[in-house]
Structures are given as C-alpha cells and as structure tokens.
Amino acid sequence: MSIPKLELVSLVKEYNDGAVVAVDGIDLSVAPGETIALLGPSGCGKSTTLNMVVGLEEPTSGDIHIDGLSIVNIPPGKRNVGLVFQDYAVFPSMTVRQNLAFGLVVRKKGREEIARAVDEVAELLGMVGRLDVRARDLGGSEMQRVAIGRTLVTKPAVLLLDEPLSNLEAAARLAMRRELRRLQSEIGLTIIYVTHDQIEALSLADRIAVMHAGKILQVEKTSLICERPDHVYVAGFLGSPPMNLLAGEIRPGVAGAAGPAFTHGPLTLALPAGCALEKGSYTLGLRPESLRLAPESEAPLAGTVSLVEFRGGDVVVTVDVASVKLDVILPATERPAMGQSVGVDFDPESLVFFGGDTSRRLDASPMGRPL
Amino acid sequence: MASPPGPTHPADAPGLSPAAPHGGGKPPRAKGGNIGLALTLPGQIVSILVLVIPLLVALYMSFTDWSPTRGSLFDAEFVGFENYSELLIWDTRFLYAVLRTLCISAVCLALEFAFGLSLAVLFMRRFRGKSLLFSAFLTPMMILPVVVGYIFWMLFQSSGPVNQILEFVLGPDVALEWFRSAPLAVTAVIITEVWHWTPLFFLILLSGLNSVPENPVRAAVILGANPRQVFWRVVMPTLKPVIIVAFVIRTMEIIKLFDEVFMLTRGGPGSATETISLYIYKLAFNDFQLAYGAAAAFLVLLGALGLIHLLLLPVRNQLLEVKR
Numbered sequence: 001m002s003i004p005k006l007e008l009v010s011l012v013k014e015y016n017d018g019a020v021v022a023v024d025g026i027d028l029s030v031a032p033g034e035t036i037a038l039l040g041p042s043g044c045g046k047s048t049t050l051n052m053v054v055g056l057e058e059p060t061s062g063d064i065h066i067d068g069l070s071i072v073n074i075p076p077g078k079r080n081v082g083l084v085f086q087d088y089a090v091f092p093s094m095t096v097r098q099n100l101a102f103g104l105v106v107r108k109k110g111r112e113e114i115a116r117a118v119d120e121v122a123e124l125l126g127m128v129g130r131l132d133v134r135a136r137d138l139g140g141s142e143m144q145r146v147a148i149g150r151t152l153v154t155k156p157a158v159l160l161l162d163e164p165l166s167n168l169e170a171a172a173r174l175a176m177r178r179e180l181r182r183l184q185s186e187i188g189l190t191i192i193y194v195t196h197d198q199i200e201a202l203s204l205a206d207r208i209a210v211m212h213a214g215k216i217l218q219v220e221k222t223s224l225i226c227e228r229p230d231h232v233y234v235a236g237f238l239g240s241p242p243m244n245l246l247a248g249e250i251r252p253g254v255a256g257a258a259g260p261a262f263t264h265g266p267l268t269l270a271l272p273a274g275c276a277l278e279k280g281s282y283t284l285g286l287r288p289e290s291l292r293l294a295p296e297s298e299a300p301l302a303g304t305v306s307l308v309e310f311r312g313g314d315v316v317v318t319v320d321v322a323s324v325k326l327d328v329i330l331p332a333t334e335r336p337a338m339g340q341s342v343g344v345d346f347d348p349e350s351l352v353f354f355g356g357d358t359s360r361r362l363d364a365s366p367m368g369r370p371l
Numbered sequence: 372m373a374s375p376p377g378p379t380h381p382a383d384a385p386g387l388s389p390a391a392p393h394g395g396g397k398p399p400r401a402k403g404g405n406i407g408l409a410l411t412l413p414g415q416i417v418s419i420l421v422l423v424i425p426l427l428v429a430l431y432m433s434f435t436d437w438s439p440t441r442g443s444l445f446d447a448e449f450v451g452f453e454n455y456s457e458l459l460i461w462d463t464r465f466l467y468a469v470l471r472t473l474c475i476s477a478v479c480l481a482l483e484f485a486f487g488l489s490l491a492v493l494f495m496r497r498f499r500g501k502s503l504l505f506s507a508f509l510t511p512m513m514i515l516p517v518v519v520g521y522i523f524w525m526l527f528q529s530s531g532p533v534n535q536i537l538e539f540v541l542g543p544d545v546a547l548e549w550f551r552s553a554p555l556a557v558t559a560v561i562i563t564e565v566w567h568w569t570p571l572f573f574l575i576l577l578s579g580l581n582s583v584p585e586n587p588v589r590a591a592v593i594l595g596a597n598p599r600q601v602f603w604r605v606v607m608p609t610l611k612p613v614i615i616v617a618f619v620i621r622t623m624e625i626i627k628l629f630d631e632v633f634m635l636t637r638g639g640p641g642s643a644t645e646t647i648s649l650y651i652y653k654l655a656f657n658d659f660q661l662a663y664g665a666a667a668a669f670l671v672l673l674g675a676l677g678l679i680h681l682l683l684l685p686v687r688n689q690l691l692e693v694k695r
Contacts, residue, residue: 089584
C-alpha cells in the first residue's frame with residue numbers, strides 16, 4: 001500500500017452560528033510519510049482540526065482530501081484515519097488483546113487474520129507478554145501503546161496523535177517519544193501530531209505548523225523554523241528563551257543619531273548606515289543566541305544584569321536595558337555577575353524586523369540584502 | 372531504539388494503580404477516637420434500642436412456639452430448630468410463596484431494566500419536552516406503594532378504566548376479571564410493580580450513561596464500530612457496576628413485595644399472588660403464629676443476603692477498589 005497524502009483546504013469550523021470561530025480557514029498539505037506537528041497553545045483550534053480530519057466534527061466549510069479524494073462525507077469509521085487520544089481512551093474492561101483486536105472485530109474480520117494482526121502489532125509495541133492483562137490495570141505508557149496499537153491494527157492511511165505524551169510522567173514521556181520516532185521510521189506513516197510542547201514538536205516532526213487563534217501562521221521545516229520565524233507570534237512562541245521582541249518605530253535622526261533609529265519606549269537603537277527600511281512601526285526581533293556582551297563603551301545598548309539562569313552548558317542572562325528585559329544566551333564560562341553593568345552587542349545582519357501592522361517578517365535584512 | 376516492554380515505571384499512572392496508598396486496608400485510626408464515640412453514641416443507643424434488641428428478641432422468638440394468646444414470650448417453650456425444619460421441609464405454602472416471589476421478581480426486574488434502559492438511552496438524545504417528560508417519568512417512584520396499589524386496584528376493576536380501554540380497542544365482549552383469575556392477578560401485580568419502579572432503573576441508568584467517558588466511545592466510532600457495537604461493546608461494560616447496583620437495590624425491595632399486592636389482591640385468588648411478605652404477615656397477624664413467622668422472616672433474610680452477595684460477586688472488586 002502506498003503511503004497517502006493528506007490535504008486540508010480552507011478548512012473552517014464555526015460554533016454557535018459563527019459566533020465562535022475555532023478553525024479559521026487553514027490550508028495544510030501533508031506529504032506521504034511525513035510527520036507534521038500542529039503546535040500551538042491550548043484553545044488555538046488544533047484539536048478541532050484533528051476532530052474534523054478524523055470525522056468527529058463536520059467542517060463548516062472547506063475540504064479534506066486523502067490522495068486527492070474528499071473524505072468529508074465519509075463516516076469516521078470508514079475514513080481510514082486513526083486517532084490516538086491524549087487520555088488514551090482504552091477500553092478499560094477489555095484485555096490488551098481485545099483492545100488491539102477491536103477495530104478488526106467490529107469489521108467482522110476472520111479469526112486468524114485478527115490473531116495475526118494483533119500479534120504483529122503487539123510485537124511492534126513490545127506488548128507480547130501483556131496481552132491478557134486488563135487495560136484498566138495498565139500503567140500510563142502501556143495504555144499509550146495499546147491506544148496506538150489499537151489504531152495501527154486497522155492500518156490507517158493517516159495517523160493523528162492528539163497530545164499523546166501530555167499525560168505521561170517525565171521519564172516515560174522521553175521513552176515514549178523515542179518509541180514514536182522508531183515507529184515512524186519502521187512503518188512510514190503519514191502523521192499529524194498535535195502538541196503544545198515545542199520540544200515534542202521539534203523532536204518528532206519533519207515540519208511544524210504553528211497555530212494561533214484558529215489560523216496556521218507558519219509551516220516550516222523543523223530544522224529551519226526556529227531560525228526563520230515568519231510571524232511575530234511564531235518568533236515569540238518558539239525557542240527557549242524565545243526571540244526578544246520589541247514593538248516600536250523607525251524614525252529618521254532621533255536623539256542625535258545620524259541615520260534612522262529604532263525606538264522602543266525609552267530605548268533607542270541607531271540603525272547602521274545604509275539601512276533600507278522606511279520609517280514606520282515595526283517589531284524588532286533579537287535572537288538571544290545572536291546577542292553578546294561587550295564593554296559598555298563599545299556596545300550600542302547598555303544595561304545591568306538582573307538574572308542569570310544556568311542551563312548546563314550555557315546560561316541565559318537577562319539584561320535590563322532602560323527597563324526593557326533582553327535575554328542573552330552565553331557560554332557558561334562567559335557568565336557575568338548579577339548587577340554588573342554590561343553592554344549588549346550584535347551583528348546588524350542578525351536583526352529581524354516584523355511589519356508593525358502585518359506582524360509578518362520583512363523579506364529583507366535591514367541592510368537591504370535579501371535573506 | 373526499542374524501549375523496554377513489560378511493567379512501566381511505578382509513578383507512571385496517576386490514579387490508576389490498584390494499590391491504595393495505605394495498602395487498601397482500614398484507614399489509620401485517628402487520635403481522639405473517644406470524641407468519635409461520644410458523637411455517635413446517641414445514634415448507636417437508638418439503633419441498639421430499635422434495631423438490635425428487637426432483632427435479637429425476634430431471633431429468640433423464632434426458636435420458641437410463642438403466640439400472643441399464650442402469655443409472655445419468656446414463658447414460651449423453647450423448641451430449637453423445629454420452626455425452621457417445619458418451614459423448610461413440610462410447609463409447601465412457604466415454599467410456593469418463595470418461588471412465586473422469585474418468579475414475580477425476576478419478571479418485574481427484567482421488564483423494569485429493559486424499560487428503564489430504553490428510556491435512559493432515549494433521554495441521552497435531545498428532543499422536545501424532555502425535561503417535562505423527565506419529571507413525569509420519575510413521579511411513580513415517589514408515590515407511596517400503598518397508594519400505587521390502591522390506584523391500580525381501581526384501574527383494574529371489572530368496570531374500571533383498563534377494561535373500558537380494552538373493550539374500546541378489542542370489542543364489547545372483552546371484560547377481564549383481573550382479580551378472579553390467577554394469571555391475570557399475577558399480571559396485574561407485575562404491571563403495577565413495573566409501573567411503580569421502572570423510574571428507579573431509568574434514573575440510575577441515565578446517570579450511569581451520563582458518566583460513561585466520551586473518548587472511548589469516540590475511539591470505538593473511529594475504529595469503525597457501528598452504534599450497536601459501540602453500545603454493547605463499549606458503553607454496556609462500563610455501565611456494568613451501575614447496572615448491578617440498580618439490581619441489588621431493586622432486589623432488596625422486591626423481595627419484600629407487600630403493599631401493592633396487599634391492596635390489589637391480598638394474595639388471591641387462592642394464593643396465586645401470595646408473596647413471602649404477605650404469607651409472613653398472614654402467619655403473624657391472621658393466625659397469630661408469631662414465632663413461626665419470625666423463623667420464616669429470618670430464613671428470608673438469610674436468602675436475601677445470599678442472593679445479594681451473589682449479585683455483587685462479579686463487580687465486588689471493582690466497587691471496592693480504592694482510587695488515589
């Protein structure tokens with residue numbers, strides 16, 4: 001069986017006759033065998049999207065295609081789409097075996113076929129020795145395996161995972177994350193993975209779609225999304241700590257600066273000569289990784305260190321620059337003392353500007369060079 | 372990398388471990404147990420006076436041949452297990468009363484369950500007038516059994532509403548003498564009882580259905596189950612403890628079936644509707660065989676205890692499980 005492709009086309013879901021718009025016209029194309037993460041805070045519409053794909057909810061408008069064919073009018077059990085719930089939703093009074101067999105039993109498959117499929121999945125998930133245990137007696141990550149296995153037995157074209165790791169305790173979560181990675185590579189499924197946890201999204205997905213208020217703000221390769229956030233919201237959501245974002249304006253010649261300068265409240269930053277940006281309102285993004293400390297006299301910004309957080313190999317230093325807090329990531333060896341006066345310097349090429357009205361990233365760097 | 376199969380981390384499943392924090396045993400006795408004793412003492416004294424003492428007196432009575440016409444209980448002759456052996460070996464009327472009660476109970480409970488479950492499933496949907504119907508369906512349960520018996524006694528009169536409706540539907544020759552034929556009298560008793568107590572099943576099963584978790588049901592739908600399969604394979608197993616508790620409550624009550632039968636038929640015609648309670652009542656208050664009646668009552672108590680124990684057996688562990 002070839003791996004299918006899933007497409008969401010201008011998908012909309014409204015409640016209460018349009019008073020609440022849970023999903024606001026999203027377009028998403030998931031390539032065969034790809035894992036895509038829908039990442040966003042709770043209430044952003046990601047679970048509603050999954051429910052529409054699986055058929056538990058009907059879209060208000062828009063379409064869902066699997067291999068080019070619309071599945072919107074197909075009932076949930078016949079779409080060949082599997083969903084794993086956050087709370088696993090195993091059938092508690094059934095044994096593991098009965099849980100795994102459920103999808104085939106209700107389809108009235110032959111006894112041998114069911115036994116073979118169950119054994120195969122049990123093998124894959126390492127549950128062979130636990131087949132006759134009642135599901136209610138299982139631990140959390142075992143329930144998770146049963147929930148995934150129960151879906152895999154039906155050979156779904158697309159697998160949807162709704163926050164599958166959120167109910168697990170930290171150690172089990174790490175193990176299960178690896179397990180999911182292994183399954184992905186062994187069976188090559190098309191997967192949509194819903195999560196609010198960026199670490200999960202970054203470690204499991206090929207591409208990440210960041211959702212906010214019912215819209216997909218950006219879809220980007222996992223390896224690139226932290227580097228190239230397209231939208232202010234994405235920039236402020238991804239990364240740990242996320243990009244420093246300053247909403248302000250560019251005006252010509254403020255406070256004695258020769259060329260144009262960016263102002264954010266009391267903070268003024270002279271832009272390098274040759275800056276191609278028009279005057280107007282912008283949001284300036286400063287990546288914590290691209291900032292560095294420098295002697296006060298030589299740096300464009302100066303402030304005092306108000307917080308130093310250790311993170312193993314590096315530290316996150318919070319510098320108060322004229323009441324604005326900037327996060328800077330430094331190697332642990334270069335950490336400053338608390339309360340120390342420092343300068344903050346950066347490479348002009350690393351500045352990222354977002355349009356003040358569109359919140360979208362500008363295509364060019366401030367120096368006018370295309371990125 | 373394959374993560375290890377088998378038992379998972381102990382801290383893995385909050386709220387799902389079968390073991391209670393203190394081993395599932397009795398909670399540790401709090402200090403200041405004397406205050407607890409003092410606070411419950413009035414209640415305990417009352418319950419000793421009105422429950423324990425009469426029960427012990429009745430138990431003693433069941434081993435004598437006492438009758439209120441023959442002086443004090445404590446002067447009566449102690450006869451050992453004579454009353455019990457008489458009841459169990461020779462008293463066919465007692466035996467039939469027991470069998471009759473069990474048969475009527477079985478039919479009533481089956482019907483009450485079927486109707487109650489159907490209504491509950493119906494009430495899981497939206498429809499017009501639902502809240503009005505809800506109150507209406509619960510009303511019978513709140514009427515005193517004696518009153519229910521009286522109402523149905525009137526309904527089943529030979530020129531009463533039931534017969535009038537039957538005549539209207541089936542023709543003028545249909546006039547049933549409900550209380551003069553054994554099968555009809557039993558039917559009348561069953562109809563009355565089912566009308567009276569279906570609401571209890573309905574209420575318990577409705578609350579049970581409402582507490583069935585949503586996601587397993589949705590998971591079953593996604594896995595391809597049709598509505599019938601979802602109901603029987605996923606919903607009903609979840610409801611099992613609730614169903615059994617409903618049966619236990621109703622079994623305890625229906626074994627004592629008395630008021631309605633007393634008002635409808637007084638056990639007649641002949642002894643066609645004579646339930647155990649009615650028989651014991653007649654023994655005690657018509658024949659003044661109080662000691663013999665007490666013995667019969669104790670046998671019924673033992674039987675009922677055994678029956679309820681059996682009913683609870685399949686869900687005992689599930690009900691007693693302590694969840695963190």
